[in-house]
Structure formats: structure tokens, C-alpha cells
Amino acid sequence: MSDVRSSSPAEFRQLVQAFFAETLPASLDGVSGTINRAKAWRAALFDAGLAGLDYPVEHGGQGLSAEHRAVWADESTGLIPREEATFGISVGMALPTIRDHGADHVRHQFIPPGLRGEDVWCQMYSEPGAGSDLAGITTRAELDGDEWVVTGQKVWTSGAQHSQYAILLARTDFDAPKHRGITMLILPMEQEGVTVRPLVQMTGESEFNEVFLDEARVPKDWVVGEVNSGWQMAVALLAHERVQTGVASMGQNSNQRSKSGRVPIPVDQLVELAQNRGLNHETTVRQGLAQLHTGESIVGYLRQMGCHPSIGKLWRTKQGRAAADLAARLCFPASPAWSDDQEEEDYFAYHILNCRGMSLGGGTDEIQRNTLGERALGLPREPMADKNTPFSDLPRN
Numbered sequence: 001m002s003d004v005r006s007s008s009p010a011e012f013r014q015l016v017q018a019f020f021a022e023t024l025p026a027s028l029d030g031v032s033g034t035i036n037r038a039k040a041w042r043a044a045l046f047d048a049g050l051a052g053l054d055y056p057v058e059h060g061g062q063g064l065s066a067e068h069r070a071v072w073a074d075e076s077t078g079l080i081p082r083e084e085a086t087f088g089i090s091v092g093m094a095l096p097t098i099r100d101h102g103a104d105h106v107r108h109q110f111i112p113p114g115l116r117g118e119d120v121w122c123q124m125y126s127e128p129g130a131g132s133d134l135a136g137i138t139t140r141a142e143l144d145g146d147e148w149v150v151t152g153q154k155v156w157t158s159g160a161q162h163s164q165y166a167i168l169l170a171r172t173d174f175d176a177p178k179h180r181g182i183t184m185l186i187l188p189m190e191q192e193g194v195t196v197r198p199l200v201q202m203t204g205e206s207e208f209n210e211v212f213l214d215e216a217r218v219p220k221d222w223v224v225g226e227v228n229s230g231w232q233m234a235v236a237l238l239a240h241e242r243v244q245t246g247v248a249s250m251g252q253n254s255n256q257r258s259k260s261g262r263v264p265i266p267v268d269q270l271v272e273l274a275q276n277r278g279l280n281h282e283t284t285v286r287q288g289l290a291q292l293h294t295g296e297s298i299v300g301y302l303r304q305m306g307c308h309p310s311i312g313k314l315w316r317t318k319q320g321r322a323a324a325d326l327a328a329r330l331c332f333p334a335s336p337a338w339s340d341d342q343e344e345e346d347y348f349a350y351h352i353l354n355c356r357g358m359s360l361g362g363g364t365d366e367i368q369r370n371t372l373g374e375r376a377l378g379l380p381r382e383p384m385a386d387k388n389t390p391f392s393d394l395p396r397n
């Protein structure tokens with residue numbers, strides 16, 4: 001590990017190359033199942049000193065320079081196992097928010113095991129009455145001695161069924177205006193008082209869940225940021241989420257087939273599909289493939305440049321839909337009749353059905369455009385008549 005920290009960028013490049021060529025394949029050899037493979041990959045990464053490159057050393061990271069991180073981006077593109085998506089919420093969103101805003105004891109407790117992939121996390125923001133209008137949440141957290149007692153309902157909670165922790169938004173002051181009475185808490189999932197009910201999607205998978213909280217308990221000091229500063233924390237985490245669900249998720253290994261709603265079908269796989277179906281000489285198919293290839297290349301450049309998170313999110317959504325639409329043209333209506341590869345059919349059918357959800361999860365396309373208009377272009381903000389009214393006085397369903 002010390003090799004990594006003291007390495008020059010050129011030495012670091014060799015270490016990263018050796019990791020992907022030798023250490024990682026050996027660590028994944030014989031490991032099956034998405035969660036097991038995800039955990040094996042993260043453990044190998046952490047143990048090689050390659051996790052948390054920009055995290056301070058005292059919090060389990062490597063404290064490396066921007067130059068080292070550029071080397072990592074260069075050498076890791078296309079090689080990260082697609083099972084990394086299991087940690088999209090912990091590594092991609094919760095841990096950077098804890099790193100930037102958590103108290104020291106929270107950082108010490110959660111960052112090292114989180115970077116090593118020992119725990120899976122989920123994100124409990126959305127509620128039946130609060131999605132785009134997230135500040136309208138009504139899940140309640142009240143202090144009882146050394147614990148918060150949490151009651152309410154969350155929905156669309158991705159991965160809750162596999163998670164050990166949730167990053168939770170709860171209302172801690174109903175008399176404050178809606179944006180000012182919210183707190184971000186870390187909720188242990190494996191306890192009485194937390195009931196997870198999977199929702200079956202049209203893909204046949206159950207990736208997200210309803211979660212019922214009935215006097216669930218959270219230690220008093222498992223707060224991220226300050227009590228009642230949860231809105232600022234929520235916005236900070238959402239910025240990481242848009243990076244994660246935008247261009248970051250597209251640097252993963254395109255040779256692997258993964259049913260994940262966060263990653264568009266890689267173009268290489270569509271080229272192979274077109275060849276297998278004997279459609280690779282059709283002009284419109286070739287045009288579609290060329291457009292997608294261009295889109296994927298642009299994503300690569302956006303990753304290197306570090307674009308506004310909402311641009312990345314909108315781009316990934318557009319790429320995901322276009323890739324799924326081309327897959328649908330290649331797969332249907334007649335081709336399943338002569339395909340004898342059921343696994344292939346299932347894989348593409350999943351992406352064709354799932355891609356619409358990309359424009360919702362992590363904030364809808366309309367909300368991304370509002371964000372770009374207001375924060376990037378400086379257009380007038382949407383009117384917010386309820387901004388200063390105590391939440392308890394607001395009309396609710």
C-alpha cells in the first residue's frame with residue numbers, strides 16, 4: 001500500500017496496470033454472484049491501495065494527487081467490473097458526502113469498510129408524496145435519549161434488500177420551513193422496525209423497494225452534517241449521484257453483461273449483436289452504431305473533463321435510450337424466433353424495458369434541465385411560495 005502512496009505518476013501507472021492484469025483476475029477467479037464478485041473486487045482494490053485515491057490517508061484513503069487520479073482514469077477505463085454498480089450508492093454518493101461533511105468519528109467508522117466494500121448501502125430519500133419535491137418528506141426522526149427514533153415510509157429504494165446501511169433523510173423539525181427541518185442520518189438496516197418490500201418491475205427484476213420504518217433506531221451521533229442541515233447534505237449527495245449516474249458509471253467493463261439500470265448497453269455488444277443477427281451491413285443499423293459509438297466517445301471526453309453533473313446524467317440517459325432502441329430493432333420482432341441464446345434475449349430484453357427508468361432515478365430529466373437552467377445558465381429560479389412557511393402549516397395530501 002505504501003508503494004502506491006509514495007509512487008510517482010509513472011510508477012503508479014505500472015502498479016495500476018499490474019493490478020488489472022494480475023491481482024484482479026486472481027481475486028475474482030471462481031467467485032460467482034453479483035454481490036460476492038462486487039465485494040471481491042472492492043476488497044482487492046482496497047488491499048492493493050487503490051481505493052479512495054482522493055480520500056485523506058487518515059480516513060482510509062490514499063491522498064494522491066490529481067495527476068495520479070488522471071492516470072487511474074486513463075488506465076481503468078473499460079476495466080472496472082460492472083459489479084461495481086453494487087456500490088454506486090456507498091462509494092459513489094454516501095462516502096464522499098461523509099468525507100466532505102461527516103464528523104471525524106463518522107468518517108473513521110464508515111469510510112474504510114465502505115471503501116473496502118464490506119457493506120452495501122442504499123439511499124432513502126424518495127417517499128410516496130416526495131420525489132422531485134424532495135423537501136416535502138414526512139418521515140419523522142425524534143430523539144429518545146441516545147437514539148433517534150424514525151417512523152415513516154420510503155419508496156423506490158434501490159438495493160435496500162442487500163443493504164447494511166441507508167443514508168436517510170428524515171424530518172427533525174416540523175415547525176421549521178420545509179428545507180430547514182431535515183437531517184441526514186445513517187440508518188442500520190438490519191433491525192426490527194425496518195421492513196423492506198421489493199417492488200417487481202416490468203423487467204421481472206426487483207431492484208427497488210418500499211421501506212417501512214416503524215420506530216427504527218439510529219445512534220444519536222450517526223448524523224451527517226448538523227442536525228437540521230440535511231437539505232444541504234441532500235444537495236451535496238445529489239451532486240455526487242449525478243456524477244455517479246452520469247458519466248462515471250460508463251467507464252465500466254464493456255465485455256461483461258450486467259443487468260444494471262445505471263449502465264447503457266456498451267456499443268461493442270451491439271456491434272456483436274448486429275453481426276450475430278446478420279444485420280451489420282444494413283445502412284440504418286450502421287448509422288445507429290456509429291451514432292452510439294460517437295456518444296460513447298463523448299462520454300469518455302466528458303469523464304476526463306469533469307462536466308456539470310446534470311449534463312453527464314442527461315447524456316447517459318440519452319445514450320441508454322438510444323442503445324436500447326437499437327437493441328430492440330436488432331432483436332425484434334422476428335429475430336427471437338431463430339435465436340437459440342436465451343441468455344442473450346433476456347439480457348437485451350432487460351435493457352430495452354429498463355432504459356426508461358434512467359430518466360427518473362437520480363432526478364428526472366426535467367429536474368436536471370431546471371438545475372442546469374438555474375445553476376449553470378443563471379436563469380431565474382422557480383417560484384417557491386412555501387419557502388418560509390413552517391412545514392407543519394403547509395397543506396399536505
Ligand SMILES: Cc1cc2nc3c(=O)[nH]c(=O)nc-3n(C[C@H](O)[C@H](O)[C@H](O)COP(=O)(O)OP(=O)(O)OC[C@H]3O[C@@H](n4cnc5c(N)ncnc54)[C@H](O)[C@@H]3O)c2cc1C
Nearest residue numbers: 123124125126131132156157158357360361362363364366
Ligand atoms: C430506477 C430508479 C431507481 C431509483 N432509486 C432510488 C433510490 O435508491 N432512492 C430514492 O430515494 N429514490 C430512488 N428513485 C426515485 C427517484 O428519485 C424519483 O422517481 C424521482 O426523483 C422522481 O420523483 P417521483 O417519481 O415522485 O415523480 P414526481 O416528482 O411526482 O414527478 C412526476 C413528473 O413531473 C415532473 N416534474 C416534477 N416536478 C417538476 C418541476 N419542478 N419542473 C418540471 N417537471 C417537474 C417530473 O419530471 C416527472 O416527469 C429511483 C427511481 C428510479 C426510476
